[in-house]
Amino acid sequence: MKLYPLSFTPILKERIWGGTKLQTVLHKSSLSKNMGESWELSAVSDDISVVNNGAAKGKTLTELIDLFPEELLGEKVLLKFGKQFPLLFKFIDAKEDLSIQVHPNDQLAQARHNSFGKTEMWYIMQADENARLIVGFNKESTQTDYLSHLQTNSLTELLKEYPVQTGDVFFLETGTIHAIGAGILLAEIQQTSDITYRLYDWGRVDDKGVSRELHTDLALEAINYNTTKSKITYDNVIENKSVTVVDSVYFKTNYLQLSTSYSWIKKEDAFTVFMCVEGKCTLTYEGELFSLVKGQTILIPASITHFLLEGSATLLEISI
Incomplete structure (x- = not known):
């Protein structure tokens, strides 16, 4: 698998x-x-x-x-x-x-x-x-x-x-x-x-x-x-760009205000988690569509290197 x-x-x-x-x-x-x-x-x-x-x-x-x-x-x-x-x-x-x-x-x-x-x-x-x-x-x-x-x-x-x-x-x-x-x-x-x-x-x-x-x-x-x-305090939010709000030895959390699309590329040799805190979007990976709506969470295994996010949503992107 x-x-x-x-x-x-x-x-x-x-x-x-x-x-x-x-x-x-x-x-x-x-x-x-x-x-x-x-x-x-x-x-x-x-x-x-x-x-x-x-x-x-x-x-x-x-x-x-x-x-x-x-x-x-x-x-x-x-x-x-x-x-x-x-x-x-x-x-x-x-x-x-x-x-x-x-x-x-x-x-x-x-x-x-x-x-x-x-x-x-x-x-x-x-x-x-x-x-x-x-x-x-x-x-x-x-x-x-x-x-x-x-x-x-x-x-x-x-x-x-x-x-x-x-x-x-x-x-x-x-x-x-x-x-x-x-x-x-x-x-x-x-x-x-x-x-x-x-x-x-x-x-x-x-x-x-x-x-x-x-x-x-x-x-x-x-x-x-x-x-x-x-x-x-974070005031450097740019739509469709991932912006760091917390960076600690335990985890890093980025804020992503998605209004159109965002091409995600793997940055760390670690898993990533997305929590949708507002709106809804789709995640396209190898031709397959995954939905993510407010109140849902999705785990991106470390082996995944890129995918596409599309929609209108506020996302928290968390990694180690």
Whole structure:
């Protein structure tokens, strides 16, 4: 079998803070009124994505990596990560505020959980009026400051809020305290990790009256108590040209505003992922047409060197 552009069945996750935008805006198939996350491409244990198109339909992402390690991942990725798929791609709908949380870095996550850390980025797809994110401290702080405010339920007084709108980008290094606020639909790109330390959950309980576990002690060593610059400014967008918005050691994300056509040529010896965050387009590869619409994600194996994109869409292009 020869590899081709691969799409996967979304893995849908109910969350206490979730809503219905994944269904109504992104057309995910679910009747739940609390659907918080759509895992678009995942190699997290027990949540392995399954191909839903072409000759590989029904195979898992990890099965394909075993069969075609270099062709799918690329030699550079294979040398660095082995057969581990290093990134996780999601769409998230926050009907209510998420918990205030933090993610450990690679060293801490490896020592405690045998896992990658969780560096991540957000692209805001839609935001209700007055929607906001919480990202980092609003002034240089200490562990003592943090614990004092946590104990008096005044943690938010230490944290920075950002009003958001469609197109805003945030890059969150590990250790950055954060929370997605109510009324936000976003695309998330992150390291392959499901390690989250929950710090504060707004006094919320589930339908059985039970509050969710907090991870106060675990978080203390993970938190960066300094201020951070997480919001990314990009104003050099040119239609039908791929423009870099995030370039980190973990992943690179380009923004592509497609209005007519774009001839994609392989730049790195690595796989590439496209997330469609607005509009729709087609991808033509070796005479075959693949569709990509808002809320869909497609994996381009490293063995593919060129193809044509046509249509009117906003795309995030992610590579290692």
